[in-house]
Amino acid sequence: MKSLPKINIAPSTPICLLLLAITLGIPYVIAVATATALHEMGHIAAIYSVGSRVSRITLRPFGAVIERCENKSSYLSDAVISLSGPTVNLLSFLICFLVGSGGIFGSASLVLALVNLIPARPLDGYCALRSLCLTRMSVELSVKICTLVSLVFLSVLWAFSIYMLIYANFNVSLLLTVTFLMFETLSKI
Secondary structure: OOOOOEEEEOOHHHHHHHHHHHHHOHHHHHHHHHHHHHHHHHHHHHHHHOOOOEEEEEEEOOEEEEEEOOOOOOHHHHHHHHHHHHHHHHHHHHHHHHHOOOHHHHHHHHHHHHHHOOOOOOOHHHHHHHHHHHOOOOHHHHHHHHHHHHHHHHHHHHHHHHHHHHHOOOOOHHHHHHHHHHHHHHHOO
């Protein structure tokens, strides 16, 4: 009999959920948690569909780290696994939009999909881009190309977030998120 994956919860997860519930309300937390759970289930379903298994799931404040028992899948399968989470979120948003009841859940699904498609480490967009590059080129060249794409994309997004902060009275969360992603990308060079 195959064993179930081990599930861990990062210590920061309940703290972040509590802070979100206090500041934004319980309906927001439920919508984001549901969209996130569907996102991660998309990854898990794709992992099992390529013949692999999940050994451990670590729940973090804004997602999960899913570890596989073995990694015998192809780079193309890895790209499909990376894109499966955002695809589930886009489908969730589309269903909400078509039935006319998007609300917080539909918005959370769309934002989660779009953020995860950014080609920056550690997001799904980066993982998919790297896997697709690895189907045609060496690891070294793939990492260089992915890093360059990440930095160009994040630089544009960073400039946009500065513009939004200054001229549109937008909050600082986009700027902080993009700065964090740039740091993650630069720290891996």
